[in-house]
Amino acid sequence: QVQLVESGGGLVQAVGSLRLSCAASGMIFTINAMGWYRQAPGKQRELVAHIANPGSTNYADSVKGRFTISRDNAKNTVYLQMNSLKPEDTAVYYCKADGVTYYSGSQWYTGDYWGQGTQVTVSS
Secondary structure (H helix, E strand, C coil), rough: CCEEECCEEEEEEEEEEEEEEEEEEEEEEEEEEEEEEEEEECCCEEEEEEEECCEEEEEEECCCCCEEEEEEHHCCEEEECCCCCCCHHCEEEEEEEEEEEECCCCCEEEEEEECCCEEEECCC
């Protein structure tokens, strides 16, 4: 089994910063790519940032130059450094791991997994 646990969300004033972390646990061999998505009330979930293995990245236009995604493969962890936050960044942020190869019950599996989400609220 694989679990993704996010941390680092909270309440921050506009132009402030937050750093989100997402750690994948389980008997993981490799993770192909990891990403951060967000969903604001009444809106669809959208991609914020994505990092492949090795570390090519892409960002939503709305966060380019303000957010930075990184990963630590040894810890199966992805980070999202969010600077110059705006009220419109308010949302539940979810991490996702794509192509997770893991060992369970004497077999290897590959699948995609989501975290439970962490709330980010930016006040004006």
